[in-house]
Amino acid sequence: MTVTAPAVAAAPTTLNRITADDDLFFKLHSLYPNALVNQLAYRFDERLDPELLRRWHAHLATGFIARRIRTTRFPFARAHWEPATESLPLVWSPTPLPDSEILSWFLEQAAVEFDPARGLVWQLAGAHTASGGTVVTLVASHVACDGGGMMHAIVDALDRLNRGAEPDRAASAGRLVGPVAAGGRLAADLGDARAQLRAVAQGVRAARRARGVREPARNPRPAEPRLPHAPTWQAAETIVQLELAEWDAVAAAAGGTTNGLLVGVAVGLLGRSGRITDGADVRVDIPHSMRRPDDPRANATTGLPISVTYRAGARADLPAIRAALKAAGLAYQDPATVPPIQHLQPVQMLLPKVVLHRFARTAKAPECLCTNMGRTAQNIAVLGPHRARDVIMRPVVNPGPVELFRQVEVGVNLAFSCDDDTVTLVVTGGDPDRFPTRTALQDLLRAEFAAWGLTPRFW
Structure with missing residues (x-):
């Protein structure tokens, strides 16, 4: 079942290419459906009326x-x-969830069948909890948005909902998506x-000029x-919270920054796992937003790779991480110091799916991925008259063949966000032989946090 959105209002005539x-995510979707997904999750202390979520859904459906595609x-x-004219419906769980199952429920909601060609690229779900609260999750395909694009959609839809505005594509951020192709498409395609x-x-010319630029190497698995694992494996995932004041104090005392401590914890976790x-x-990949105001792009992110030495x-070394982050940011501002592969993206777009699939089957996942979304939680915490106790955003690693995880050599993913008081980390251990269970992952994290003098609270 899908939901039909209102008719498309007038929009600019330039197609949003x-x-x-x-293009990469769309082609990979046909090989690994729904493997690349972003998720927003809320936990409220009070019971929300499902009708409030239906109204939010209506704004997202025109946003x-x-x-x-x-x-x-x-x-x-x-x-x-x-603009999409249909959407997946709101999923409301009729039975309240025991609090012990909240984390598992969040993870289960990421398993959605998306269809980018129809515009079925996101889904909103909610449930009451046995203790009297509410949990809500929004999942979106990476084909349709990166973390920044998802945040833009959420902020805009919540602002309109909380102001009591009616769903309206022309008056919302939905106007940026672009027009429906009409006459003159042949000339536009030419x-x-x-x-x-x-x-x-x-x-190709820029890649030749930058052929001497090298990125940090990754370590073989x-x-x-x-x-021993079942043929299908779910990566070990956990959510942990810490006091922001404690986090910042520890980072400053070690000569680093909030972002540097995130990287330091991630490298230490990877090392402790063996x-x-x-x-x-260690090659650490850090997503960096290139999004501008009123940016129509679904994905507008680049990756900044740095090298960090692990010492058992x-x-x-947080000062060294800080210097590496600064150098990487400066390097990506100059085409002469951008790696050749970045310049060859137009060539990649011409590759047919069969060729890209062949490359994808031998490609490797990041060994260490650190996503810092900053103080995003406080910008999206209010839904109608309710303020969420917890707001979480994470890149999703869906279940898959255990041998695939070994083949692509997934390592660790850490996603950081905070409000004025609390740091929330979503941690994923994607190596089935180093992070076999959530308990094993949490034990390694406890040891790493203890080394820094940090006090974690696990969900």
Whole structure:
């Protein structure tokens, strides 16, 4: 069952063409459906009326993530975004959840069947809890939005809901998605094809000039041990909260920053698991938003890779991490110091799915991914008259074949967000032989936090 949205209002005539990242995620969706997903989760102390969620759903259905991909057969021309006219319905659980099952419920809601061609790219769900509260989750395909795009959609929809405005694509961030292609599409596709061919030529030249630029190398995954697992495995995941004042004080005392401490904890966790050896240089990938005001792009993020040395029995060097982060940011501002692969994105967009699938089957996942969403929680904590006790955002790692996790060499993912008082970390251990269970992951985290003098509270 899907929900039909109101008719599309007048919009700009320029087609909103997909980016290289959109194209990559769309092609990967056909190989690994719904493997790349973002999730927002709320926990409220009081019971919310499901009708409030239905009204929020109506705003989301005419907002920034209400979009579908329309492909073209014109050679070299890119597909484009159009407003979605249908959406997946609100999922409301009729039975209150025991509090002990809240985390499992959050994780289960990420298993959604999306269809980017129809615009079925997000889903809202909610449930009351046995203790009298409410949990809410919004899941969105990475094809349709990155973390920044999802935040933009949420902020806009909540603002309109809380002001009592009616759902209206033309008056909301939904206006940025773009128009429905009408007459003149052939000429538009011809012009885009020409532009893409020029972009390919420019990208190849830039890649040649930057051929001496090297990114930090990743560590190969050790073949042993191999623990017994079922054929399908769910990555170990946990949510942990800490006092923001304590976090900032520890970072400052060690000569680092909030972001640097996040990276330091992640590298220490990876080392404690046995995934890397003493003295290894760990490649840490850090998403960096390139989003501008009124940006129509679904995905507008680049990755900043840095190298961090792991020392067994010692805490990570936060001043060195701080310097590495600064150097990486400066390097990505100059085309001459951007790695060649970044310049070749227009070439990637011309590759057919069969070629990209072949590359994807041998590609490797990040060994250490650290996403810092900053003080986003306080911007989206209010839903109608209610303020959430907890707000969580995370990149989702859905269940899959255990051998696939070993093959792509998933490591650890840490997602950081905070409000004025509390740090919330969503931690995923994607190596089945180093983080076999949630308990094992939490034990390693407790040891790492203790080394820093941090006091965690696990969900």
